[in-house]
Amino acid sequence: MDINITKDDFDLTEEIEIFNQNSSDHGAVSIFLGKVRPEKNLESMQIDCYPEMAQKEIKNIAKIAYSKWSLDNIRIIHRYGSLKPKDNIVLVVTGSSHRSDCMSANEFIMDFLKSSAPFWKKEIYSDKEVWVKQKESDLKKLYQYGSF
């Protein structure tokens, strides 16, 4: 398991290389890369973060993912700070023997990151600034897993 909360950008190819080096037994790898959506007039996205809590919370959710699915390795990167449209925000890589485990675990981790990890997005447009509100649909995705 490797969790990185950082302001720095990352290179997808390098990250997958590191993931593979630190893994031993996977026949399947699921990769989710989240980017800043280039909305009209969006100049940048500010992501606020509580890094100490994010590290703890994401580690906790990764442990839960390990307990729910048969996984070989998990690598999570979440950026904060000032990002531009199309910049990388988040990377979740999960590996398992077969595809269903790594795909389900990847979605579970992303559903958690959306609504329960301490990050807050603010969209900076040419004429206004908007704090992104939590979506009920994102919370519902989390509820489907029940209590864990």
Place this chain on the structure above:
Amino acid sequence: MNLKYFAWIAEIIDKREESLEIPSEIETIGQLIDYLSSIDEAYKKAFEKRKNIKFAVNQVLVNENELISKADEVAFFPPMTGG
């Protein structure tokens, strides 16, 4: 007590972190919010819509009834929007 604020709450209070002497009768997060709201308009405004605010004590999400002590790090923030 070490207090941390994030997102729009930090903007309204105009601080991200501070260390405050809290009266000893303040025992819970809810009481702490009431106390802060009573000493300054900025806190009052930030904590106005309390249902929109989440809290963590020592980086663990808690509810308003959570007991707190001087040595704790208490954080206030809106619902999360990561990913």
